[in-house]
Amino acid sequence: MTSSQPSVQATGLSGLRAARIRAIARAGAGWSEPPRRGKVCAMADSFLPPSVDTATHAPAATTPRQIADAYLDRMVRQQPVIAARLGVDPGGRRQPDLSPDGFDEEAAIAREALARLAALPEAAFGAKAEASCARLLRERLTARLAVHDAGDHFRSLNNITAPIHGVRGIFLSTPTATDDDWAAQVDRMREVAGAVQGYRATLAEGLRRDLVSGPRQVATVVTQLGAWFEDQDSWYAGFARDCPEALRPGLDAAATRAADSVASFRGWLREVYAPAAAGRPDIAGRELxxxxxxxHTGAEPDLAEATAWAWEEFHRLEGEIRAEADRVEPGATPQEAIAHLEVEGHAVEGVEEVRAWLQGVMDEAVDALDGTHFDIRGPLRRVESRIAPVGTAAAPYYTRPSLDFSRPGRTWLPTLGRERFPTWQLVSxxxxxxxPGHHLQLASWVAAADSLSRYQVALGTVSANVEGWALYAERLMDELGFLADPGRRLGFLDHQMMRTIRVIIDIGMHTGAVIPAHSPFHPGETWTPELASAFFAAHSGVPAKMRESEIIRYLGWPGQAIGYKLGERVWRQGxxxxxxxxxxxxxxxDLKSWHMRALAQGSFGLDDLADELAAL
Structure with a gap:
């Protein structure tokens, strides 16, 4: 055996796996460098008979739902951020492998699941539940592999979904109730440096392959990481302050090393990566x-049709917004009415006060909707309002409950340094x-996990389905009269306009589209980030900081933002x-009955969702 081939004994593999490895070696298969154990096992596993589940050594899955859940289990073991988000591995003490090998291993797991799905006999797809799960799994994994095989992970740097955010976010998703919980946090903290180093290696490989993120994303993430150090101590040191005294020295030391690793990574981004990204386009281009x-949509929408429809929505909303602005302040333009609401409208003073006020908004919605338009029972009634940690993007967000509901669903408000919070936009x-938005849908999925599959309600999520439901939920509340107040309704319409503008400028910027002749804004010119920002400012009341963050978001997360309105359209059409x-x-x-059946069906891409909703 040459030095470029792995030692079978060193891997600790079973005799069967060792024999497979030797067979590969005798056939002339080699590696350019000795792989880590995970890679060796993945290679060996691909040669195991289909009757054996290589991850659990249990009998192999024989139905699509079993294969889907086996894939989820493999990903939970491979990717601790997923485990933390789903709450299925509370004792886990790891950070993710963000190196190129780590991403390759995730792709190998997806390929194996697709191969097992393809090997099933036709009879395995006979039941509707099995066919639906198979359709989702096949579509999601095919889309995932297309992204991986194009090397998009080598330039994964943006203000919301960059892997560096997951390295910190895992601490916010894992429990801290007991000494054992905190002992696990100490171990996770010790692994931060390795995760950051792996991520840096992936981005460095992207530089070598000329797969580089845009300069706006680099500058934004550098700024975000800087905010993690704005207090006297780092965010990591602040997290350690709540640790029990007996474990505090270990966590303090680990937090210092974690902070040093993030600071070093930030310096590398600024000094090495940023110069390489300078002058490159921020847009994705049509292929990417x-x-x-x-x-993001689980579909291949006609981008020209989607843009034309969004312009129709834009003109419709303009009329509604003007009428609502006049209700807020007779004779006022939309911008004047928004300025009035910012200064004279209802506002909440204080960070803790706004958190409690938002909790009240959700609690009131639960009580009002339960039994009338939804059945909101048991753990679905529990949703927590939280304040987002510093150094996140400007938009509010939601995190789903754990699969056992031990951690509830949570909404998060970034304060952006504010102490006063006008509420005209916050209600919708x-x-x-x-x-009835994200929490009701995603918590309902978790409640239906036994009748569907854990994959369908967790890892198989399609962004446009979820965001489309949430936008549908806003409009439903308007239909039901919950937004009768002129200020709150203007806030709802303004957010509808923002999501409509997203479709126009997201597609326009990334594909180099020309602004149509009927546009009130720069007709005949080609969309650029600068024009998109100016268009956004002219037709939306979103504060400047959030508007700037949104443009950065669209550039660094292409295609995600159009799913809100396109998803809402499918939900309403269904x-x-x-x-x-x-x-x-x-x-x-019966609208309530339709809602509950729709919420119990789990995830679908937009093409499949339209058919499923219509049949309910």
Missing amino acids: YQRSVRS TWYHEGV RAAAQAAKLARGETF
Whole structure:
């Protein structure tokens, strides 16, 4: 055996696996460098008979749902951030492997699941639940592999989903109730430096391959990481302050090393990566954009049709916004009405006060909607309002409950250094993030895990489905009269306009589209980030800091932002089609019943979602 081939004995493999490795070596298969154990096992596992599950040594999965859940289990072991987010590995003490090898191992797990799905006999897909799960798994993993094989992970640097955020976020998703919980946090903290080093290696490989993120993303992440050190101590040191005294020395030392590793990475971004990114385009280009749209929507929408429809929505909303602005302040323009609401409208003073106020908004929604338009029972009633940690993006967000509901769903408000919070926009936003939006959908999925599969309610999530439901939820609350106050309704309409503008400028910037002749803004010119920002400012009341963060977000997360309105369109069309079908049969359409069936069906891409909703 040459030095470039792995030692079978060193891997600790079983005799069967060792024999497979030797067979590979005799056939002339080699590695350019000795792989880590995970890579050796992955290579050996690909030669195991299909009757053996290589991850658990249990009988192999024989149905699509079993294969999907086996894939989820493999990913939970491979990717601690997923485990933490789902709450399925509370004793886990790891950080993710963000090196090129780590990403390759995730892709290998996906390929294996697809191969096992393809090997199933036709009879395995006979039940509707099995066919639905298989369709989702096949679509999601195919889209995932397209992203991986194009090398997009080598330039994964943006203000929301950059892997560096997951390295910190894992501490916010794991428990700290007991000494054992804190002991696990000490171990996780010790692994931060390795995770950061792996991520740096991936980005460095991207530099070598000329797969480089845009300069705006680099500058933004450098600024975000700087905010982690704005207090007297680092964010990591602040996290350690709540640790029990007996474990505090270990966590303090680990937090110092973690902070040093992040500071070093930030310096590398600024001094090495940023100069390499300078002068490069911030836009994705059509090929990367279409790949990313597929990943976020589970579909391949006609981008020209989507843009034309968004312009129709833009003109419709302009009229509604003008009318609502006049209700806020007679004779006022939309911008004047927004300025009035910012200064004279209802506002909450204080960070803790706004957190409690937002909790009240969600609690009131739960009580009002339960039994009328939804059944909100048991753990679905529990959703927490939180303040986002420093150094995150400007937009509010939601984190789902753990699969056992031991950790509830949570909404998060970035304060951006503010102490005063006008509420004219916040009400519809918390219907979006909380109830009946993200929380009600995603918590309902978790509650349905036994009847679906854990994969369908967790890792198989399609962004446009989820964001589309949340936007549908906002409009539902308007339909039900919860936004009758002129200020709150203007906030709802302004957010609808923002999501509509997203479709226009996200597609426009990344594909180099020309602004149409009917546009009130620079007709005939080609979209650029600068024009997109100016268009956004002219037609939205979003504060300047958030607007700037949004443009950075669209540039660094191409294709995700269009899913809100396109997803909402599918949800509304699906409801209309189901209602029409009921009426055609002479039956009564029960909106609450439709809602509950829709929320219990789990994840689908937009193409499949349209058919599923219409059939309910």
